[in-house]
Amino acid sequence: MKTRFEEISQNKCFISRLPIELQTQIFSECASQPYGQLMNEHEAPQVLLLVCKYWKNLASATSSLWSSFEAKFGTWALNCRGPKGDALILSRMRLWLHRSGNYPLSVKLVYQPPTSISRDGMFYCFLTDVLMLLVQYCTRWHDIELSIPHACLAPLLKATPGLEFSSLSSLVLNLNPSVHSESLDVRTFASNCRQLTRLHLNLEAGRALTLDDCGVILTQHPNLNSCKLYAQCLFDGSTQALGHATDRFILPALSDLHLMVYSPPSHASDDSPSPEAALMAFLSQLELHVLTYLHIEWLVDEDQSLWNSFHPHFVSFLDTLEPTLETLSLGYLPIAEEQLLDCLRAVPHLISAELLFSLGVEPNGSAITDELLRALTLTSGMGETTALLPFLQSLTLQCHGSGCSEQVLVRFVDSRSEGELHTLRALKLQTQVPIVSEEILQSRWSDKLLLSVYER
Structure with a gap:
């Protein structure tokens, strides 16, 4: 005669035998994954469909599970080997969008160029179909990231005036250059997304935007709290926003700004301001009341003088x-x-600094030498502790390294690791010339676990 336990074991799947609290925890953990993988049936949420009939029905009916997904295209494996794979991806995307109900959508589309050139044009057509499908749900866009060729976005741009992005909060566009692509009117496109709080634009490796365009975009989005822009260093100050000229870009909520500036095109007007003048004019018009993070990267070929x-x-x-x-x-x-020291003196309350310079030999001398390390070394005198950036907790330095000595570096690190109020929690050092010996790394710093030193 079968025992009661044996009857339960045969009539229930394994997951059903677990305590309801544990079942709930497992389901919740799977549901908390930020982006479901569209083509991976062994990850959440699709793996939930395989557990048992009850979980399959529950997962299928839980719209939030299907409202966030990532799809990668381009390689032989990722694209499922041809047109049949394209159809499968489109079919699965339609299913996910249907299951997502009315939930806001978070979607990442990442294009990885194929090794076979003959399929490249076919991929462009396929990605266009994917975008056209996604555009049908633009009123539910919430967090969108597109890393695709510029040419694939053309159909979306044509439809932009009639589209409504009423829920869009975060937009990331990484558009790679493509041959014979249409020009991008990013001002018009961005003007339909006025409620954005996060905006990252890298269009054609920084060649599709100027600093004037950036000014328009910033003016159109006063609610931004995070912004990353790649732009040519061109700025004439004649920014037009909402039909009116403006000389100030007021950003009361912006806390995180990344600005990568490139050399102007060779065909730029001879009377255009120099890149240095353009950048300073642009920065002078920014009103940043709560900025906590600033990244400026200078990718311009100009003489230091x-x-x-x-x-x-x-x-x-x-x-x-x-x-x-x-x-x-x-x-x-x-x-x-x-x-560089002038820059650091201007912002004495930094807790994190990243100072990146060429790993090669600088013709005019390195901007990072023992002088900088001495200025950052804490010293005590007359009951006071003095040094640049006394609250520094994280420091990243990249340079050639020939101007730095081990003795001065060790003194700097030791001065920052002795007191609780002045603890350097992370040091990343990338140099062409080794500075710190293996003996120092092992004997002096190996037990601190707060420091990580990298040398090329």
Whole structure:
């Protein structure tokens, strides 16, 4: 005669035998994944359909599970090997969009170029079909990230005037250059997304935007709290927003700003301001009341001497951020070490700094040497602790390394790791020339676990 336990074991699947609290926890963990993988049946939420009939019905009816997904296209494996795979992806995307009900949509589309050139044109057509399907649900767009060729976005841009992005909060566009692509009117496109709080635009490797365009975009989106822009260093100050000229970009909520600026095109007007003048004019029009994170990356081919006359303006801009700025990242600015120290003195309350310079030998001398390390070394005297950036907790340095010595670096690290109020929790050092010996790494820093030093 069968026992009661044996009857239950045969009539119920394994998951049903678990306590309801544990079942709930397992389901909740699966449901909390940020982005479901559209083509992976072994990850949530699709794996929930395989557990048992009850879970299949429950998962299928839970709209929030299907409202967030990521799809990657382009490679042989990711695209399911041809047109049949294309049809499968479109079919599955339709199913997910249907199951998502009325929930706001969070979608990532990532294009990875195929190894076979012959399929490239076919992929463009396929991605266009994918976008056209997604556009049908644009009123539910909430968090959208598109990393695709520029040409694939053309149908969406044509339809832009009639589209409504009433729920769109976060937009990330990484549009790779493509041959014979249509020009992108990003001002018109962005104007339909006025409620955005997060906007990242990298269009054609920074060639599709100017700083004037950036000014229009910032003016159109006063609610932004995070913004990343790649732009050509062109700015004439004649920004038009809502039909009116504006000389201030007021951003009361912006806390996170990334700005990558590139050399102007070779066909730029001869009377255009220099890149240095354009950047300073643009920065001077920003009103940033709560900015805590600033990243500026200078990808312009210019002589360092041209920066010198504009450097005081840059320091003045940093001065305006002093009350709120906590993290500063400077990449490849054409500045000398004393000018770098000026920048750091302007923002004394930083808790994190990233200072990136060329790994090669700088013709005018490195901006990171023992002088900078000494300025950052805490010293005690007359009951007071003095140094640049006394609250620094994280520091990233990238340079050639020939101007830095092990002795000065060790003294700096030791001064920042002795007191609770002045603890350096992370140090990332990338240099072409080794500075720290293996013995120091093992004997002095191996037990601190707060420091991570990397050398090339």
